[in-house]
Every structure is written in C-alpha cells, then in structure tokens.
Amino acid sequence: MFPAPAGTKGIGDDCAVLQRGDGFDTLVSTDLLTEGIHFLRDRIPPRDLGWKAAAVNLSDIAAMGGTPVGTFLSLALPKDCDDAFLDAFFQGYADAAEVYVTPLLGGDTCASAGALTLNVTVLGECPHGRALLRSSARPGDLIYVTGNLGDSAAGLKAILDRIPGSAGTRSLMRRHYHPIPRIAEGLELAASEGAGAAMDLSDGLGSDLRHILKASGCGARIDVNALPLSPELKHFCQETGADPLELALCGGEDYELLFTLRPGTEPPVPCTAIGVITAGCELVWEGTDRDFTGFRHF
Amino acid sequence: MFPAPAGTKGIGDDCAVLQRGDGFDTLVSTDLLTEGIHFLRDRIPPRDLGWKAAAVNLSDIAAMGGTPVGTFLSLALPKDCDDAFLDAFFQGYADAAEVYVTPLLGGDTCASAGALTLNVTVLGECPHGRALLRSSARPGDLIYVTGNLGDSAAGLKAILDRIPGSAGTRSLMRRHYHPIPRIAEGLELAASEGAGAAMDLSDGLGSDLRHILKASGCGARIDVNALPLSPELKHFCQETGADPLELALCGGEDYELLFTLRPGTEPPVPCTAIGVITAGCELVWEGTDRDFTGFRHF
Numbered sequence: 368m369f370p371a372p373a374g375t376k377g378i379g380d381d382c383a384v385l386q387r388g389d390g391f392d393t394l395v396s397t398d399l400l401t402e403g404i405h406f407l408r409d410r411i412p413p414r415d416l417g418w419k420a421a422a423v424n425l426s427d428i429a430a431m432g433g434t435p436v437g438t439f440l441s442l443a444l445p446k447d448c449d450d451a452f453l454d455a456f457f458q459g460y461a462d463a464a465e466v467y468v469t470p471l472l473g474g475d476t477c478a479s480a481g482a483l484t485l486n487v488t489v490l491g492e493c494p495h496g497r498a499l500l501r502s503s504a505r506p507g508d509l510i511y512v513t514g515n516l517g518d519s520a521a522g523l524k525a526i527l528d529r530i531p532g533s534a535g536t537r538s539l540m541r542r543h544y545h546p547i548p549r550i551a552e553g554l555e556l557a558a559s560e561g562a563g564a565a566m567d568l569s570d571g572l573g574s575d576l577r578h579i580l581k582a583s584g585c586g587a588r589i590d591v592n593a594l595p596l597s598p599e600l601k602h603f604c605q606e607t608g609a610d611p612l613e614l615a616l617c618g619g620e621d622y623e624l625l626f627t628l629r630p631g632t633e634p635p636v637p638c639t640a641i642g643v644i645t646a647g648c649e650l651v652w653e654g655t656d657r658d659f660t661g662f663r664h665f
Numbered sequence: 666m667f668p669a670p671a672g673t674k675g676i677g678d679d680c681a682v683l684q685r686g687d688g689f690d691t692l693v694s695t696d697l698l699t700e701g702i703h704f705l706r707d708r709i710p711p712r713d714l715g716w717k718a719a720a721v722n723l724s725d726i727a728a729m730g731g732t733p734v735g736t737f738l739s740l741a742l743p744k745d746c747d748d749a750f751l752d753a754f755f756q757g758y759a760d761a762a763e764v765y766v767t768p769l770l771g772g773d774t775c776a777s778a779g780a781l782t783l784n785v786t787v788l789g790e791c792p793h794g795r796a797l798l799r800s801s802a803r804p805g806d807l808i809y810v811t812g813n814l815g816d817s818a819a820g821l822k823a824i825l826d827r828i829p830g831s832a833g834t835r836s837l838m839r840r841h842y843h844p845i846p847r848i849a850e851g852l853e854l855a856a857s858e859g860a861g862a863a864m865d866l867s868d869g870l871g872s873d874l875r876h877i878l879k880a881s882g883c884g885a886r887i888d889v890n891a892l893p894l895s896p897e898l899k900h901f902c903q904e905t906g907a908d909p910l911e912l913a914l915c916g917g918e919d920y921e922l923l924f925t926l927r928p929g930t931e932p933p934v935p936c937t938a939i940g941v942i943t944a945g946c947e948l949v950w951e952g953t954d955r956d957f958t959g960f961r962h963f
Binding site (some may be wrong): 372401403471490 | 680701747
C-alpha cells in the first residue's frame, strides 16, 4: 500500500533514507513509547525515562552509521504527571541531547485521558549511499555485536521482581534505564570498506538477527558459547536461577549494534564475533538444542 | 533548555526548519492524536481518522509554504482495534498520501494498554529561506484567511450532540472529518514577494492569531463582521441556536491558512481580508464587545 519513491528507502530498516541534492542522505526514525507496554511509570525514574526516550531513537541513527541532527518529541500527558515529573523527564532528555549533540527541534504536547505516551522522531544524516542497511549481509560475512547482551533484560527482571540491589544488580538496572546509543561505533562501521549489514538490538538477537537474514536473503550460524555475557549478568543468573541465554537472546533493549563484516575485515570497533552468515535461509544456534525468537510485540 | 543550533529554527513555528547544503531547507512537524482527547473512536469513521491523521500534519507543511516529502506514522493499538478498523484506517491514510503525493516512509506499531494513540511526523522542503514564518508579520500588513471558519467546529457539535443530518449539517461534519490541507495555497503564498507571516488554523483564530502576534511582536485589529462564514454554518446556527462567532473564533480544526500580506499586495490565492496588523501588542475584535481565546489544550 505504501511504496517508497525512487531514491528513497522507506519502511523496513532502522531508518528511512531520503536522498538529497548535496551529497548527503537524510535518515529518519520514529518510536512510540507507551506506559504499561514499554515502561511502568512507577518503576523508572523520570530522568531516566527522558534519557531513554531520546537514546533508543538515537540508537536507530547509530544502526545506520549516521550522525544525529535533531529530535522531535510528542507527549500525551495524564493529569498526574506533575511539574516535578516533567522537570526530571526533560532533564534526562536534555542530558542525551547534550551528550549526542542532537538538539530537540520540535514536538507536540497534549493531555492524555489515559496512559503517558510519548513519541520521538529523530533525524540524522550520512554521506549519500553510505547508510548501513539490514539488506547488505552476504554469505561468508562474520557476525559481530558490540558490548554485552542480556544486561538490560536482567536489569528489567531485577526491577520487576524487586530483587534487592547488589552493586552488580544495580549496574544491570542501570543498563536497562540508561541505554547507550552506539553512535561513534556506527560512524566507524559506516566508514569501513568491509562493512556489511547492521541494525541495533532492541528486541533481542533471536528476533533482530532474523530481520537482517530476511532482508539479505541469507541464513546464519550463531555460536551461543561465543555470546558476550557480562560478569554481572553471569553472577545475577547464578544468584537468581535466571537463564543467561534467554536473557541474552530474547530479552531485548540492549541497544548494542549487530553487524556483519566481509571476511578478512579487521573490526573497526570493539566487538565480539558470534557467528557467520550462510547461504540459504536457516538460522542455526550452535552449542544448544533450543530455539530463540526474541520479543514479540503482539 | 533546548536552544536550536545556528542555521536551524526549532520550537515555535508550525515546522522546524533545517538548512541543507543544496539550496533547500527541510521542514519537520510532528503531531500526536490520542483517543478521548483528539477524537472519539466511536464517532469518527476509521477511514476518515486515517485521512485526518495525515491531513492535519500536511497542513503544517502548507502553513510553511513547503512541499511535503514523506510521513512517518506511529500507532499504539488497543486489542479491540481489529483488522477491519486498521484496513479502513490505512485506506484513509493512503488516500491522503496519494492526493498530496506524500509517501508513508516509516513508523512504529505497538500494543496499547489503553487508548488508541497515533503520532504522525511529516517532512517537507522549500527553497532555502523561503519558509513562511509566524514571526514575519509587520504593522500595516493585512490579515487574511483561506476558506471559511467554524465549519469544522459546527460539524463536531453536530456529531457530539447527535444532531440529525440535513445535507448542510452533513457537509459541516465532512469538514470536521475530512480536513483539506492548503498545500497549493501555501506554495503560492511562499512564492509571493508580498508574503508576511503564516500559520494554519488548528485551535481557532482567537488562539492561533496570538501566536503570530507574539512571534512578530505586533498587535492586530480583526473585524468580526468580515469573517468568512459558510451558508451551511449560518443555517446550522439559526437551527440550533449555536453562536457563529464562537464556532468561527474558538472552535478550531478548520486547517485553513491564516496569513498576512504587505500593504498593496494582491492576494495570490482565494481568501478573505479580516483585519490588519498593528504596532503594539493589543488584539482588538471590532464589531463585538466580547473576547475570544480559542481552544486550550490543558
């Protein structure tokens, strides 16, 4: 129903890509967050909610290898969102705007009859034709992720189960509340001649990798023993009996970059090799007899 | 807290304006619509809701004198929004996308624990420095509006009060359900050497005109007897006892353009002269002893 015009990539990647006349492409992504689905207002400090709203959108620009340019924030506010809440929320949003040099350029604010709902649209840019796409993986590419997987999901579990906070658990909760968009890493990748496909991990590797495979028409083998797990995550799982693979592959919200590099390419950013792109369309989890599908939105 | 960088106009107009390197400016606007505040799901046909969601955002591009480029749609869907609802909604959205040659380029869809909420971000463009701003009115400018005022508010009243639909009332309801963004008129105005300030009428002239006056540091005199009122509106008010001035000045959602032209400029589009910009900061309603403030969001 909604084909994109020539020169424009529309629905189907982390950002839309709009060609301009000055040698750059404009990148656009939009994300809606609503109370009761994406967050529980009584479980996330409002300053962290403000940070996270900006950061998860900036992560979509990072996934394309772009430079963020500005954001647009829409807020539907229930009556019980008081000034103290809003001040803290906007402080967190401003923190992210400052760290990533991405000004808030507009928005919309209205009353809500129900849930607190917010939408962020982020604009970015990159040199024409250099955006990292989900469709650029090829058989033989090695598959990498930045950072560690599962920390955010473990942090969320600690928050929801009200698990008392050791220092390690608090750092996991911090990873859930305060994700770090991999802007610098995305720019390094986009500048690398050996770059393949890329996206950010919002729903968990078990779900997100399938988007790259589908867009690229490939399969993959992932070595689950190679997945980067933090000492804090391992300790949390020992203490609580939680399953590290489940958290790392199905948990989501790590906002790390998942990307591929052509064989023989030296990774331009700190990362962990976790598998290889294959011909065909099969996704094989090596080192386990289980399957992993990640977060389902409906 | 959120200053715009050099070369960019951020918060405070119908769209943000981002300078590019190819002689054009990118225009961006975003609007959030939530059930129970902006619409009642059982009172607006879903196809009209889809049209309206796109059209009211396109109206912000029209208000800047821009050409729309693409839209981004976020949807938070309650469980009872079924496939038939969504099919009709997207058909209406696609109708507007086709009429205004503005493809849907991306978005976000998620579950909602409560209200149906949707956010549209629209991108447009105009030659660099040619966007119509709220801040460009000058004392002596004549003030104009396109179309008629109050029809949408009368239509909403008919819908909410379940007033039986004569042909005239149905046309008012149509104006509420199916607003027409004044894209062509905005482009004509932006190309006119005598153009002053412009914005679209979403909250009613009594409220919206104050934005132009504040941004331009001016006052205005408006002749309420000159306001363009449709025969259908006049008839509706005779039949129901509704107040035409209240509907025309405080009702909102007409999505007509409100603009000023330098003295002696021939209007380049069909419109009605309703007053004059004055020095100072006073807003005077001539022909009535009442005051009008338009819709208040909180």
